[in-house]
Amino acid sequence: MKKRDTVFIGFMLFALFFGAGNLIYPVSLGMEAGTSYWPAIIGFVLTGVGLPIITVAAISLVKNGAIELAGRVHPMFAIIFTSIIYLAIGPFFGIPRAANVGFEMGIAPWTGGITATGLLLFTIVFFILVFITSLNPSKLVDTVGQYLTPVLFIAIIGLVIGSFFLLDGQAQPPAEKYSSQPFSSGFIEGYLTMDAIAALAFGIIVITALRERGVTSPKEITYRSVQAGLVTAAGLTAVYICIGWIGTKMASEGTYESGSMVLSAAADLMYGNIGTLLIGVIVLLACFTTCVGLTVACGQFFSKRFSRFSYKAVITFITIVSFAISNLGLNEIIAYSVPVLVFLYPIAIVLVILTFIGRFFSHSPYIYRGVVFLTAVVSLYDGLVEFGLPMSFAEPFITSLPFAEFSLGWIIPALIGGLAGWVISFFKAPRTSERYQN
Known part of the structure; x- marks a missing residue:
């Protein structure tokens, strides 16, 4: 296995983790932490990056992924708990949430706002593309790791570079929870990404990708998983720090209800309509890659545990349910x-x-x-x-x-x-x- 394959798997894992929430939470932290930003973001990175990567490493230590971890409690608990995990981060919550955020930040600004009809039309196209991309999980590293992730990186870099030169705001005094305990507050905020739960699903995708590239030794699988995880960790850490810094600069520009509004306002201040388009590209790519990763993970898990259902049948069910729940609204x-x-x-x-x-x-x-x-x-x-x-x-x-x-x-x-x-x-x-x- 070549070193570049490990890097591409790391890129793939980055894209799978990096959903819309991973953009929004660091920005909100930056606004609230203000002059206490650095200890707060360090705490955030420890849980928002550290826990998911550690979870991927834990999955690499067992043969059958999350089902084996839970099986050490009891076989029945393993089936029930792991199924709930996959359904929660998949069609019942994770996938519909990402699709909704992708619509609200990537499409709605150009179509006259958030409407039920607009959401319906968007999710039809969105989930057809998710289904097609998920049909061949062996191509996931190529599709996501080699192509989509670099585009996502370039879009984020464009946003970050602009913030250093085009945003003049100054960090403000920290909010109450960050004034006395900035590190611990950031530490808890890192839980909100929910990536440690998603890592239970994504870990098996990494292992599958490694095995398809000829890695069979358990020790080497763990070693390569950790290497890929470090690539992912470096990317996530850099993005969180830079995106959070945008939040500190935007605190003096006005009051915002959410991190998504902060990012949209920052992009508009820097680039105007082009900035709105840039944010749209970032969010759509982040949401799409996350949805594909979750669909593949759910498809592999349920088709393996319940062999009467083929992989194609499972991802068909996943995409249909995700589509239906997405139209309930965020x-x-x-x-x-x-x-x-x-x-x-x-x-x-x-x-x-x-x-x-x-x-x-x-x-x-x-x-x-x-x-x-x-x-x-x-x-x-x-x-x-x-x-x-x-x-x-x-x-x-x-x-x-x-x-x-x-x-x-x-x-x-x-x-x-x-x-x-x-x-x-x-x-x-x-x-x-x-x-x-x-």
């Missing part, structure tokens, strides 16, 4: 999907952590179950609260947990669950855990 999609992601994210994080440290306790299923169960209890509470359900009976306990104010209340329960599982494992036959080792 606000509706976010309203029902965010609570699910709030529930899933901590569980995904602890599974990745356990993958790296599991060899120290022979991947005991009891430790996995203890950690995941108590993590799930807390994250379920957070998800139900996000959904708007009254949880007053549990609120005093959950909110008193350490780190609860940062939505990290699950950390201590996870440690307690792991300790309980470790104790239980002493009373069980050691052979029980052998099935769960790599």
